[in-house]
Amino acid sequence: MPRLTLNPLPAYEQVKAFVKTQISCGHWRPGDAVPSEAALQQQFGLSRMTINRAVKELAVEGLVTRIQGSGTVVAQLHRISSTLAIRDIHEEVLERGHEHSVHLDRLETVRANLALAQTFKLRQGAKVFHSVLVHHEDGVAIQIEDRYVNPAAAPKYLSADFSSTTPTRYLLEHAPLTEASYSIEASLPSAHEAQCLGIQASDPCLVMTRSTVSGAHVASWVRLVYPGTRYSFSGKFQL
Amino acid sequence: MPRLTLNPLPAYEQVKAFVKTQISCGHWRPGDAVPSEAALQQQFGLSRMTINRAVKELAVEGLVTRIQGSGTVVAQLHRISSTLAIRDIHEEVLERGHEHSVHLDRLETVRANLALAQTFKLRQGAKVFHSVLVHHEDGVAIQIEDRYVNPAAAPKYLSADFSSTTPTRYLLEHAPLTEASYSIEASLPSAHEAQCLGIQASDPCLVMTRSTVSGAHVASWVRLVYPGTRYSFSGKFQL
DNA sequence: CAGTGGTCTAGACCACCGA
DNA sequence: CGGTGGTCTAGACCACTGG
Numbered sequence: 001m002p003r004l005t006l007n008p009l010p011a012y013e014q015v016k017a018f019v020k021t022q023i024s025c026g027h028w029r030p031g032d033a034v035p036s037e038a039a040l041q042q043q044f045g046l047s048r049m050t051i052n053r054a055v056k057e058l059a060v061e062g063l064v065t066r067i068q069g070s071g072t073v074v075a076q077l078h079r080i081s082s083t084l085a086i087r088d089i090h091e092e093v094l095e096r097g098h099e100h101s102v103h104l105d106r107l108e109t110v111r112a113n114l115a116l117a118q119t120f121k122l123r124q125g126a127k128v129f130h131s132v133l134v135h136h137e138d139g140v141a142i143q144i145e146d147r148y149v150n151p152a153a154a155p156k157y158l159s160a161d162f163s164s165t166t167p168t169r170y171l172l173e174h175a176p177l178t179e180a181s182y183s184i185e186a187s188l189p190s191a192h193e194a195q196c197l198g199i200q201a202s203d204p205c206l207v208m209t210r211s212t213v214s215g216a217h218v219a220s221w222v223r224l225v226y227p228g229t230r231y232s233f234s235g236k237f238q239l
Numbered sequence: 240m241p242r243l244t245l246n247p248l249p250a251y252e253q254v255k256a257f258v259k260t261q262i263s264c265g266h267w268r269p270g271d272a273v274p275s276e277a278a279l280q281q282q283f284g285l286s287r288m289t290i291n292r293a294v295k296e297l298a299v300e301g302l303v304t305r306i307q308g309s310g311t312v313v314a315q316l317h318r319i320s321s322t323l324a325i326r327d328i329h330e331e332v333l334e335r336g337h338e339h340s341v342h343l344d345r346l347e348t349v350r351a352n353l354a355l356a357q358t359f360k361l362r363q364g365a366k367v368f369h370s371v372l373v374h375h376e377d378g379v380a381i382q383i384e385d386r387y388v389n390p391a392a393a394p395k396y397l398s399a400d401f402s403s404t405t406p407t408r409y410l411l412e413h414a415p416l417t418e419a420s421y422s423i424e425a426s427l428p429s430a431h432e433a434q435c436l437g438i439q440a441s442d443p444c445l446v447m448t449r450s451t452v453s454g455a456h457v458a459s460w461v462r463l464v465y466p467g468t469r470y471s472f473s474g475k476f477q478l
Numbered sequence: 479c480a481g482t483g484g485t486c487t488a489g490a491c492c493a494c495c496g497a
Numbered sequence: 498c499g500g501t502g503g504t505c506t507a508g509a510c511c512a513c514t515g516g
Contacts, residue, residue: 010504011504023415025415025454026415030411038481048506048508050506052483066483067482068482069481178263181474184423204443204444232424238417275500275501276502287489291504305501306501307503308493479515482515485510490504492505494503495500496498
């Protein structure tokens with residue numbers, strides 16, 4: 001069975017495209033059964049492994065749901081995911097073709113209060129590193145990065161040169177990431193934050209708080225404050 | 240080579256776990272080369288297809304980068320994605336074990352102004368549907384859903400019963416989703432919005448605007464306003 | 479029980495990269 | 498050119514689901 005090699009699109013992509021078309025045109029509706037692998041194998045004249053790859057990838061993308069022993073159905077709600085990445089703001093700004101600069105507001109060792117101690121699973125009063133940086137895009141403040149770092153995860157954090165690297169990059173390089181959780185909310189800036197950002201204390205801000213785990217340690221806890229009028233998270237999903 | 244079937248974990252998962260461990264413990268650093276498929280095949284005594292599947296999935300997850308003809312390397316920044324889903328707020332509230340209720344504030348046909356006409360690619364003055372609902376969680380207002388709908392995509396939108404379904408669900412069922420884009424920002428509520436949510440006009444809100452495409456039509460444009468003090472988007476990633 | 483998806487093999491040919 | 502990943506096959510055995 002010498003398959004023509006002039007095929008512009010891989011066979012499994014053609015199968016995926018077929019299924020996607022049936023779904024997006026409404027021919028197959030959420031809850032409807034998708035033909036079994038055997039049926040698709042017949043229809044396309046492909047081996048089962050190829051059919052399996054196509055349908056499996058559609059399941060990963062959230063378009064269909066597979067249940068072993070039962071079958072494949074069109075997913076109920078199209079679970080469409082956007083990539084909210086842990087990115088280096090330095091690179092993000094450069095990618096937009098703008099200039100990135102940073103002001104180091106604070107770099108110190110502090111004693112953990114109760115909340116910090118719980119976050120890092122340390123005893124109260126333990127030493128943790130603290131840094132505050134203000135990031136600018138073409139000279140305009142767009143982010144305050146208020147960060148606490150676990151000395152056990154990055155012992156030399158205080159001697160890093162934050163004019164040539166960013167805390168995000170430094171930590172990604174020195175404390176490999178294994179886990180992270182974040183939360184995005186809206187709130188008003190503190191007086192000091194408003195001053196750093198050059199905005200009114202009544203101007204709403206986007207605040208992302210994030211904590212990261214590296215191996216056995218909670219490595220870092222950070223509060224990122226963005227002026228609401230100058231920054232937004234946006235994304236796009238596509239079937 | 241009769242592989243023992245008592246294996247608790249699939250072979251490809253074991254390969255993935257091995258690679259993940261090397262990365263997360265810092266043994267292999269970003270930019271380092273990952274052993275070739277042939278090498279891993281030797282090391283694990285598995286067929287190439289199985290090795291290929293393991294490494295391919297790691298590439299999809301963003302942990303490694305593969306270049307045909309060149310090789311596989313550990314990815315530069317761990318591209319960690321959270322699932323920001325188009326979800327039905329009804330289900331979201333129920334999942335938290337709370338009660339969901341809704342107040343229908345407005346349901347009408349309006350004439351498109353310039354901005355709406357551009358959004359929907361209709362002529363100015365064309366009819367579009369407009370609905371405003373306030374969603375409550377255990378009696379507390381948590382979201383205003385201010386939505387415009389293209390009649391071409393959902394002609395009977397006005398006659399839907401929004402006490403038994405939600406606009407999100409109705410549209411997902413009647414206008415299959417093919418594309419969506421969103422933006423999240425922080426801003427202050429309008430006077431009317433503040434009143435609906437029972438908050439001060441000076442209380443910051445999270446605002447998500449989203450437009451969805453169904454087939455050939457821009458189906459819907461929606462502005463979701465969340466009280467910043469009662470709602471946050473959160474998520475978690477794991478290596 | 480028959481039908482489904484989940485996994486795996488031992489080959490194969492191809493496209494691409496770098497030396 | 499040899500080594501890499503990208504794709505594909507024609508089988509196979511297994512675990513799970515449902516009637």
